[in-house]
Amino acid sequence: MRQPIVFVTDFGRDDAYAAALIGAVWRVDPHAVCIEGTHGIPPGDVLAGAYQLKALARAFSGGAVFCAVVDPGVGTERRAIAVQVGRIRCVAPDNGLISYLWEETPEDDRWAVRVDVGVEASATFHGRDVFAPFAAQLSSRERFEVDGDLIDDPFVLGEAFARREGNVVTGRVAVVDHFGNAITTIRKTDLEGSRLRGVTWPGGSAAELVRTYAHIDTATGALIGSAGHLEVAARGAPVSAAGGPRLGDPVEVHLA
Amino acid sequence: MRQPIVFVTDFGRDDAYAAALIGAVWRVDPHAVCIEGTHGIPPGDVLAGAYQLKALARAFSGGAVFCAVVDPGVGTERRAIAVQVGRIRCVAPDNGLISYLWEETPEDDRWAVRVDVGVEASATFHGRDVFAPFAAQLSSRERFEVDGDLIDDPFVLGEAFARREGNVVTGRVAVVDHFGNAITTIRKTDLEGSRLRGVTWPGGSAAELVRTYAHIDTATGALIGSAGHLEVAARGAPVSAAGGPRLGDPVEVHLA
Amino acid sequence: MRQPIVFVTDFGRDDAYAAALIGAVWRVDPHAVCIEGTHGIPPGDVLAGAYQLKALARAFSGGAVFCAVVDPGVGTERRAIAVQVGRIRCVAPDNGLISYLWEETPEDDRWAVRVDVGVEASATFHGRDVFAPFAAQLSSRERFEVDGDLIDDPFVLGEAFARREGNVVTGRVAVVDHFGNAITTIRKTDLEGSRLRGVTWPGGSAAELVRTYAHIDTATGALIGSAGHLEVAARGAPVSAAGGPRLGDPVEVHLA
Numbered sequence: 125m126r127q128p129i130v131f132v133t134d135f136g137r138d139d140a141y142a143a144a145l146i147g148a149v150w151r152v153d154p155h156a157v158c159i160e161g162t163h164g165i166p167p168g169d170v171l172a173g174a175y176q177l178k179a180l181a182r183a184f185s186g187g188a189v190f191c192a193v194v195d196p197g198v199g200t201e202r203r204a205i206a207v208q209v210g211r212i213r214c215v216a217p218d219n220g221l222i223s224y225l226w227e228e229t230p231e232d233d234r235w236a237v238r239v240d241v242g243v244e245a246s247a248t249f250h251g252r253d254v255f256a257p258f259a260a261q262l263s264s265r266e267r268f269e270v271d272g273d274l275i276d277d278p279f280v281l282g283e284a285f286a287r288r289e290g291n292v293v294t295g296r297v298a299v300v301d302h303f304g305n306a307i308t309t310i311r312k313t314d315l316e317g318s319r320l321r322g323v324t325w326p327g328g329s330a331a332e333l334v335r336t337y338a339h340i341d342t343a344t345g346a347l348i349g350s351a352g353h354l355e356v357a358a359r360g361a362p363v364s365a366a367g368g369p370r371l372g373d374p375v376e377v378h379l380a
Numbered sequence: 381m382r383q384p385i386v387f388v389t390d391f392g393r394d395d396a397y398a399a400a401l402i403g404a405v406w407r408v409d410p411h412a413v414c415i416e417g418t419h420g421i422p423p424g425d426v427l428a429g430a431y432q433l434k435a436l437a438r439a440f441s442g443g444a445v446f447c448a449v450v451d452p453g454v455g456t457e458r459r460a461i462a463v464q465v466g467r468i469r470c471v472a473p474d475n476g477l478i479s480y481l482w483e484e485t486p487e488d489d490r491w492a493v494r495v496d497v498g499v500e501a502s503a504t505f506h507g508r509d510v511f512a513p514f515a516a517q518l519s520s521r522e523r524f525e526v527d528g529d530l531i532d533d534p535f536v537l538g539e540a541f542a543r544r545e546g547n548v549v550t551g552r553v554a555v556v557d558h559f560g561n562a563i564t565t566i567r568k569t570d571l572e573g574s575r576l577r578g579v580t581w582p583g584g585s586a587a588e589l590v591r592t593y594a595h596i597d598t599a600t601g602a603l604i605g606s607a608g609h610l611e612v613a614a615r616g617a618p619v620s621a622a623g624g625p626r627l628g629d630p631v632e633v634h635l636a
Numbered sequence: 637m638r639q640p641i642v643f644v645t646d647f648g649r650d651d652a653y654a655a656a657l658i659g660a661v662w663r664v665d666p667h668a669v670c671i672e673g674t675h676g677i678p679p680g681d682v683l684a685g686a687y688q689l690k691a692l693a694r695a696f697s698g699g700a701v702f703c704a705v706v707d708p709g710v711g712t713e714r715r716a717i718a719v720q721v722g723r724i725r726c727v728a729p730d731n732g733l734i735s736y737l738w739e740e741t742p743e744d745d746r747w748a749v750r751v752d753v754g755v756e757a758s759a760t761f762h763g764r765d766v767f768a769p770f771a772a773q774l775s776s777r778e779r780f781e782v783d784g785d786l787i788d789d790p791f792v793l794g795e796a797f798a799r800r801e802g803n804v805v806t807g808r809v810a811v812v813d814h815f816g817n818a819i820t821t822i823r824k825t826d827l828e829g830s831r832l833r834g835v836t837w838p839g840g841s842a843a844e845l846v847r848t849y850a851h852i853d854t855a856t857g858a859l860i861g862s863a864g865h866l867e868v869a870a871r872g873a874p875v876s877a878a879g880g881p882r883l884g885d886p887v888e889v890h891l892a
Contacts, residue, residue, distance in 0.1 A: 142672075143671060165394075179771050196850065198850065248849060336454060337662075350505040405769050418652060420648070439652065440659040442666075595711070606653075
């Protein structure tokens with residue numbers, strides 16, 4: 125049985141680019157199942173793409189082929205890659221989009237290969253000409269056999285991961301979601317084993333974590349969101365309007 | 381044959397939340413057919429969700445399972461429900477989303493049950509963990525058999541329905557659509573049997589109803605839209621820019 | 637095998653209108669395959685619709701039925717048409733949406749018929765009541781047999797095509813895409829056979845064409861985009877913020 129092909133791009137939904145990926149898949153395999161993961165990554169924002177790719181991989185944990193295209197370097201010499209991490213496969217430019225998928229998978233359960241771009245690909249639209257057709261090929265294969273050199277160093281974004289110094293874990297806001305919640309690079313797993321003493325960001329703080337949005341009773345609150353990342357939220361409003369952090373702002377968690 | 385599962389949410393399309401519902405459905409039933417009704421309900425706007433749910437139920441009158449999630453109270457004690465109204469079934473938080481579906485169906489053709497949320501559901505994402513899996517179960521069943529207590533009092537929004545006093549029917553603008561048309565809670569059926577003398581709103585009025593948008597020849601006009609609700613529109617522009625009512629404004633119809 | 641039905645509209649994605657088209661198709665054919673081309677055409681912008689329809693037809697070159705609805709004249713006497721151009725079929729209001737499809741297909745490979753609107757169609761939503769059901773009928777037919785008079789003069793937008801006077805080709809910006817690139821009506825084919833001396837627009841110019849976005853090294857650059865039209869782009873920013881042309885602006889190409 126085919127696995128679904130899930131698109132994650134910064135193409136938006138107002139042009140022909142998003143649906144052109146479906147057309148490109150169908151030229152290879154008219155029975156492919158295409159899912160719109162999201163086309164709403166902010167243009168060129170590879171970190172946001174890496175986060176949403178992780179969130180969607182959790183949602184399609186039974187197996188899926190992701191076609192991820194946030195690709196400001198299209199047409200240049202940057203590599204194209206395909207990775208397998210557990211039951212998830214993903215084709216993408218080698219610019220860090222697979223950072224969470226790769227780093228959060230044990231070494232013996234992950235593979236990466238370099239994908240040949242081909243001379244006939246257009247210079248401006250590798251999503252249509254390279255990544256979507258390749259995803260279509262993977263979707264109908266049981267095994268991850270790919271023409272291309274095995275590589276062990278796909279590009280990983282350093283900024284995608286919080287760092288701990290002493291009792292302080294420092295990350296940043298990677299995504300501001302549709303509800304205005306500020307989702308950080310700090311993960312639940314980064315905080316485990318220690319008691320939390322507080323969360324701070326430029327101009328604000330939270331003393332503890334709440335369980336869900338409706339439990340936020342002051343202007344802002346911090347909680348672990350549905351993909352396991354710390355987020356700062358306000359109740360019924362964008363958090364930036366209530367004194368919360370903005371996209372890119374540093375956020376610190378102080379541990380006991 | 382499975383009925384399609386139609387999503388109506390306020391998740392937007394720029395994050396992983398919308399597609400995560402599809403992933404959750406597929407974990408239950410990999411052959412389910414998922415339709416994007418809309419993920420564009422304004423965040424937390426239950427009345428707008430109720431209206432769009434009604435409009436979509438008319439479009440899928442052959443039968444569908446709606447998964448409706450506009451849920452500012454996620455993770456609190458609010459009930460989760462499933463209703464059957466004619467050939468339409470819907471799972472939703474019990475906050476008024478099913479107001480039109482429920483009230484516009486004869487009593488002997490509607491049922492509602494309380495859905496068990498389950499202790500393993502995340503506190504922040506019942507769409508993924510409760511509503512979508514439940515919709516997946518309903519979609520492949522012929523009959524509406526649900527584990528849960530039958531209830532006869534699902535929450536209905538009073539503000540979703542216009543009221544008549546003497547010759548005046550008073551409603552409000554429930555939705556401003558993509559074209560800037562102001563759609564009210566006043567329905568064609570609320571006006572039947574009487575001759576219309578005029579429509580008024582704060583700062584403006586229309587003397588009669590026109591048949592279609594292109595027949596609006598002054599700044600604003602009133603007409604019955606495609607879901608049977610009175611709307612105020614301007615030609616080729618948002619009605620609010622032409623002196624029309626805004627979201628939430630009261631609108632009155634004067635009858636002879 | 638059915639051909640996919642691809643929607644191209646100005647309905648947006650936040651209301652029930654877009655999915656209502658799917659419901660209308662399924663009432664005719666519950667096995668139809670529906671694809672969201674785009675619902676993001678600017679409201680009433682027929683030229684932008686014509687361009688995106690062309691771009692999508694290239695993506696679904698194996699065959700598809702397009703249901704195109706950008707229709708400010710809905711409910712008036714404007715004709716409804718269906719065209720076949722090569723392997724692509726399209727139902728649409730006769731207002732110029734099919735301009736590129738029609739003009740770029742050899743005369744012996746294109747047909748157009750007038751579609752009967754029917755008295756039972758609502759006055760405000762021909763997408764749901766006329767175009768989508770008709771597309772559903774076409775999708776499951778091998779041949780293009782349509783009840784309706786054959787016509788040879790579907791409406792074509794003059795402004796959709798650049799004109800050449802001497803060594804100057806003059807077009808205009810038809811679409812500003814999600815990345816802020818200004819896509820013009822000037823096509824690669826309009827420039828063939830001559831050496832390019834420069835591109836100008838109100839307040840700016842480019843001396844030559846670049847191959848891809850990453851090769852733009854000054855504020856703005858010109859290139860041939862993925863659908864074969866000249867566009868003006870900036871690197872990592874909307875071109876209008878970098879001195880580039882705006883929607884509707886004239887653009888000239890000077891040839892040697």
